[in-house]
Amino acid sequence: MKKRTLETCFSPAMYEPERHKGSLVVIIDILRATSAICSAFANGVKSIIPVESIGEARDYKNRGYLVAAERDGIILDFADFGNSPFNFTRDKIEGKTIVYSTTNGTGIIKLASSAAYIVIGSFLNITALTRWLLEKDQDVILFCAGWKNRFNLEDSVCAGAFAEKLMNSRQFDTICDSTKAAIDLWGLAKDDLRRYIDKAAHRSRLKANGLDDCIDFCLTPDYTDKIPVIKDGVLVDNIL
Amino acid sequence: MKKRTLETCFSPAMYEPERHKGSLVVIIDILRATSAICSAFANGVKSIIPVESIGEARDYKNRGYLVAAERDGIILDFADFGNSPFNFTRDKIEGKTIVYSTTNGTGIIKLASSAAYIVIGSFLNITALTRWLLEKDQDVILFCAGWKNRFNLEDSVCAGAFAEKLMNSRQFDTICDSTKAAIDLWGLAKDDLRRYIDKAAHRSRLKANGLDDCIDFCLTPDYTDKIPVIKDGVLVDNIL
Numbered sequence: 001m002k003k004r005t006l007e008t009c010f011s012p013a014m015y016e017p018e019r020h021k022g023s024l025v026v027i028i029d030i031l032r033a034t035s036a037i038c039s040a041f042a043n044g045v046k047s048i049i050p051v052e053s054i055g056e057a058r059d060y061k062n063r064g065y066l067v068a069a070e071r072d073g074i075i076l077d078f079a080d081f082g083n084s085p086f087n088f089t090r091d092k093i094e095g096k097t098i099v100y101s102t103t104n105g106t107g108i109i110k111l112a113s114s115a116a117y118i119v120i121g122s123f124l125n126i127t128a129l130t131r132w133l134l135e136k137d138q139d140v141i142l143f144c145a146g147w148k149n150r151f152n153l154e155d156s157v158c159a160g161a162f163a164e165k166l167m168n169s170r171q172f173d174t175i176c177d178s179t180k181a182a183i184d185l186w187g188l189a190k191d192d193l194r195r196y197i198d199k200a201a202h203r204s205r206l207k208a209n210g211l212d213d214c215i216d217f218c219l220t221p222d223y224t225d226k227i228p229v230i231k232d233g234v235l236v237d238n239i240l
Numbered sequence: 241m242k243k244r245t246l247e248t249c250f251s252p253a254m255y256e257p258e259r260h261k262g263s264l265v266v267i268i269d270i271l272r273a274t275s276a277i278c279s280a281f282a283n284g285v286k287s288i289i290p291v292e293s294i295g296e297a298r299d300y301k302n303r304g305y306l307v308a309a310e311r312d313g314i315i316l317d318f319a320d321f322g323n324s325p326f327n328f329t330r331d332k333i334e335g336k337t338i339v340y341s342t343t344n345g346t347g348i349i350k351l352a353s354s355a356a357y358i359v360i361g362s363f364l365n366i367t368a369l370t371r372w373l374l375e376k377d378q379d380v381i382l383f384c385a386g387w388k389n390r391f392n393l394e395d396s397v398c399a400g401a402f403a404e405k406l407m408n409s410r411q412f413d414t415i416c417d418s419t420k421a422a423i424d425l426w427g428l429a430k431d432d433l434r435r436y437i438d439k440a441a442h443r444s445r446l447k448a449n450g451l452d453d454c455i456d457f458c459l460t461p462d463y464t465d466k467i468p469v470i471k472d473g474v475l476v477d478n479i480l
Contacts, residue, residue: 010250011251011253013251013253013254014253014254014389014390014391147417150416150417150418151250151254151391151417151418151421152417153417153420153421156421175444176441177387177390177393177396177441177442178391180393180439180440181393181396181421181425184424184425184428185421185424185425187428188424188428199420200420201415201416201417204415
């Protein structure tokens with residue numbers, strides 16, 4: 001039986017939309033966008049509208065939506081909250097549609113729009129999402145958000161954790177060096193993940209802005225079994 | 241004393257010419273371009289003219305130059321040889337100027353042209369080049385050629401070997417996650433480098449084309465003390 005192909009992309013700058021047409025794309029931006037999105041679905045959000053520009057986010061705000069929007073970790077002045085997963089509490093968001101704009105994550109969702117499905121991955125939903133991916137039959141690309149088109153450690157390590165699980169299923173082949181490197185980095189990190197992530201540059205950026213209180217939470221495996229999926233441009237819980 | 245900054249770039253797609261203006265850029269494309277260039281200088285080549293396009297390479301050939309040119313590991317029909325380091329023997333190249341065009345390496349030299357200096361790095365000249373870098377006072381960027389804009393293992397591991405030496409000098413600081421990942425991958429690879437490189441995708445590509453006979457040679461540390469440097473668009477032995 002022909003195996004499915006697994007690839008990893010370390011940065012939006014390296015993403016090749018043409019090559020990944022028809023694949024399952026897993027977006028990974030664990031500090032903090034994809035962790036926050038998983039957390040929001042765990043807390044009962046109905047749907048999330050991802051927007052790229054600040055202008056779009058402001059328009060939605062003016063139309064009465066709850067808006068989560070930040071740039072470089074700083075909440076925009078008109079927004080209801082930023083993208084800490086701790087903001088998306090059940091009392092604020094249950095049953096609601098919210099609008100979400102981030103530094104990296106939202107642009108990436110647009111970049112991947114030629115894919116068969118775009119799903120949101122983090123440690124918070126790793127086992128449930130892996131199971132979901134194994135039930136499908138498309139190729140998979142683990143798409144790390146990185147930081148301003150650069151490689152980052154935290155997303156690469158999380159991609160490695162997904163890749164290890166997917167490769168262990170024996171459904172996949174990979175000749176992708178990024179996948180092999182990600183698995184190796186995960187191998188180095190997994191025994192003390194928090195210690196490994198502490199050397200990541202973005203961890204220092206969050207600390208500098210007082211936004212690093214959620215890191216342990218973002219590294220928690222299997223907090224939820226939600227599978228946020230893009231459907232007609234909007235994130236909804238897995239309805240496929 | 242303010243330390244110098246060390247960064248690593250895993251792919252031309254991620255290179256930021258504006259940010260690296262005035263830096264020392266080390267080009268790393270060990271299978272096989274930068275190893276072949278180091279080997280050519282070890283064997284007495286006078287200078288190497290890097291060209292990007294096949295047309296340029298052909299023009300030089302018509303003007304009587306020795307031309308090394310390949311695409312995807314295959315020698316072009318008009319060229320004198322491809323880019324195996326074994327082609328650059330002393331009897332063919334000593335005292336001569338040769339023209340060199342490759343799949344990845346030549347384009348990268350152009351991309352990095354805003355740098356203070358562009359130097360050619362490989363395991364073959366790692367100790368000598370590290371010493372040279374330590375004598376300068378600019379920031380350093382280790383620029384991996386990768387493969388068609390993608391990350392590759394062999395160049396990243398070599399970058400990690402350079403990075404470890406440079407960081408051990410205590411002259412450098414880095415907040416670059418790519419550098420940290422490269423050092424970690426080098427840490428996994430160094431006890432049995434050939435075994436680690438054997439899982440790289442490009443190793444399979446070379447094998448498929450019968451071009452993998454030079455891999456052990458390309459992994460040989462300190463075969464030469466030559467420092468190929470770009471001077472007025474041409475590679476010469478360190479004259480700085």
